Amino acid sequence: MTDPHEMVDEAEVVVVGGGPAGASCAATLAQLGHDVLIVDQDEFPREKPCGDGLPPASVDHLREVGLGDLVDSHWPIEGDRMTYEYRHTRRRRYSDFMPPPATARCIRRSELDRRLLEHARSTGARFVRGRVTGLVPGADGVFDGVALGTGDDRSWIRARHIVAADGATSRLRRECGFGKPRAVDAYAVRGYMSVENELDPLFEGYTPIVHEGSPIPGYGWVFPLDEHTANVGIGYYRGGSLPAVPRLSALLESFVEELRSRARRKFGDIEMQGKLIGSPVAIGFADETCERGNVVFAGDAARTTDPYTGEGIGNALQSGRDVARALHARSRDGASPPLPNGILIARRFPRLVQDPSSIVRIGSRMRDDVEDLTNTGPGGLPPGFRRALLTTDVEPELRETPAWRVLDRADPAAADALAALLPRWMDAFRTTFPFTSEMLQRELQARSGPAVAALALLVARAPDGALPARAPEAALAAQCMELSRPFLMNVTDEAEGTLAKLNNAISLLIVDFAVSRGWRMSAKLGHRSTREMGATGRRVSEGLLLEFEDLYGVERTPERCVAAARATLGEVYALSAWLGAETARIDHPTRDALRRYGSDLGVAFQVASDARDFFAGEPLTGKKPGLDLLSGIYPLPVAHALGANRRLRRTLTRGVRAADLPRIVELVAEAGGLDRAREVCRAHVDSAREALEGVSLPEVEPLLELAELPPLELAALDGPRQAAYAGDAA
Amino acid sequence: MGTSLGLLGELEALHDAEIEGVADFDGLDGALQESCAHLLATKGKKLRSSIVLETAKLGRDADRDAVRRAALACELFHIGTLSHDDVVDDGQVRRGEPTVVAEHGPIMAGLTAGWLFGRSLELVAECGDAAIEPFVNAACEVCEGEMQDLEDFFDVERSVERYIDTIDKKTASLLRLPAVAGAVLAGGDDRTVAALRSYGHDLGLAFQISDDILDLSAPESETGKKQGIDLQQGVYTLPVILAMEQRPELRATLSGELRDEAIAPAVDAIRSTGALEESTEICRHHIAAAKQALEGVAFDDETGRDRLLAIADYTIERVFRVAERAA
8 A cells, every 4th residue: 555644434436526427426326236435525515617507308317316306496498599799599499309398497506516415325325525635546557545635634535446526627637647638728607697677488698708899709698597587607718819818707797798788678687696606617628538547537527518518517417327337337247348439429428328419400500511612601690600609719720730831831822721711611510510629620730730731732833833723622622531531430349339329320420521521622623533532532441441450450560550551541642632733734644743742641641640649649638658559559660569579469469458558658669669660751751752853843842841741740759758657657 | 013013123134234344343352342242232223323224315325334334323322321321320130131230340331331432433423524513412412411310310399391301311312313413424404404303302202201101011021120110219200200290199109218019009009190191192292293204304215214104103112012911
């Protein structure tokens, strides 16, 4: 035992945090016969910064757990209404898309959380008040329990399983080494108000929020508790290049001022009650798992809040229950199946399981297309609405990427065109599938940025420095092809059950969407380009098959890795070069050379980004080094090491546990895996450059510059690799 | 009425002879070849490719090679969507055979569909510019229809208009496409292309409606899938929507989880409202409209018209056959 202080309690499962996720998890576990202890630093009831809104599914949940009286003592909310710029409104009744009686409720969190905790205790879960300050490390990456207090007051609780339901600012999340995931954060602040006129029984949203004349992405809400009292608040996004905002409370105060002046007829006099409280909203994104060792995350600590609406209680209740059932299944079967990477979409948004249509419902109303690039109107919606609801503004990040900069140096006008088009195109995705927002952002920043699109534009302008009219379509067609791949890789064979099925269904729908939009772009370029697009789609499918055939294959060789890279990303870059060449009517011998260049460049990019992910993890998502090994994906450095090191082969054959990863990453490095990846990457960059020798294109220099990007992705890997794991060893 | 069935056998033989050489599965990786062949070999009517071949008889000078390619493209794209559908609905059996998902898993089903989509676009582009736009439009429509379907799962308030809009995108798009593609490749003028489009459209709606009727009226031996499976999966089709409109209390029965043993009584309740007959009437209306669309269209080879009419008859005959047997 590593901790000298006193063990004060012991339980099979300790649940850290007694909010909706923790309480629902504890109650479910206790009912299934487990010994559960909830630890929370607060005495209940206590205040929480929250909109207090419970969607119909959560109301059903409360009834199911016997809190029908709490539901019935609150005002039934019949639907929601969004008001755009104080002019247009859009109203939706729950009974329009769910069987009646479908009503929501607005219940103060102080009261709701107290009752949920009481319910958990009534099922047999125990509760202690205490401040959890960390995890108590044990053997093999498993934790012995949680630490309480600091200094001389330090003590600990022993537990076999730890459920971290400690909220948006989860301490255990940090303890487990999940980094801060993204540049853009969401915040919310709320207060209570009484109004003179009678409120409608609807969740009301107002967008955009305007501060000092400029719209801020997010929305303001008025959620009625009864006829004359409402929770009033705002949720908004900041960071990146989003507009700077003042104190949270000042923003809310100015929203209330707007209501007083612009919605005076509706509300009459408005009086604020009590104090305003605010906090970050847990919309972060970590795609690997919701667990680390024997710690499982639930609710905001697992980032289950809908990144689009900021709605969190319903998901928290559901995720608490899901986690409890998963733990119960494991204890019953004695097995400990890892949660596969692939089912991330469904697992991270449990609400989808209850109500699959919710993922596309918003989309179908707002569906905009990139069919016509000259059409700037977003399908009849007021412009402020669109601006305000988009959760992230990708353009500034786009302009930070190395690929965009190469383009910008060569042709500022083309670079500006891309910076204008690509975000709009991504918006089409995000408005149709809101939850893809963060994945898209990650894709944007992977592999030096939109290098595929940049390549088409650079090739298209190579003959005379001018950009042909159809070049943007060529760039987007190729980028569509590239974007469909990660979603296709999300399909999984490994899991059974609703989550896996739903995950697969949604992933394929997104792929269809990307593919059909890509086709629409290529169709504008004529039959030769369209044929090339089709042939590439076919070949990439064949290439992906190579990848899947090699899953868990300890016989995989570096040559197989290169072949797979050539057949997938190599094909996409070759396509991009070809489409660019077609729009510029470049002759066929030169076009063939450009294809070869693209193919080699694609291989170099794939090898570089795989090696980077393997050795350094992915900072944007907090993905740890070597994590793909758990899913049987063995990138080139591993394939190299497998040939050189029998021990590694035995380790992988036996099966890898998360705790083994740091050791394996080190082993692969010692066997020369990183050096091999560098060599292969360099060789393909050189080969790409050679392909361009002797071609008679005046503007070939930027293409040579683009080819130097893959090695740069590996350049940063010289530092100490252990840093990423430092948190675990402590 | 029996003649149309004979015609269909003929169509299938013709179809195989015509397009076999174009499929180009050679050189394909073993696993993909297997699942593509699996899909193509499934006993089906090869309806979409047949429509291209027959519609192309409008003009004597149609480029046979281009017509064959377009025919195969329509068929491959269609079976690609089936492979996707099976992942989305977790379909284990189709036309009495295990699906690609059941045999090879979701990843393989996704990759097979990807390959088929790619190949079909390639084939259509090989016919020149003419058929690309209708093809790409159909692909986008199908995708939108799939999303609408998913949105409407378990929506007991689904309206007839919404249902028609969804099957228009999801199913009728893939029957308009071959009719338009064939007409365009045969050099049909705008009026002719519009007429064929209208034929494909009404045929497509009727086709889906008849499928949805059969889901509730035909025994498993006939359709190759469990009766009322759509109902259990929360897919409310025309007969179900009509029945719910007439007897709102059905909504409560149908929403939520429907146990296996509850399916038969639910199907009986729907039948008892007369919704199947009403749906059959709507189906018949669309068949009549499809056939009417061909009036006044001049075919260089009249067997084209005959077969397109036979395809329309066949679509509704299968509904009548089942109804007769039941009576």
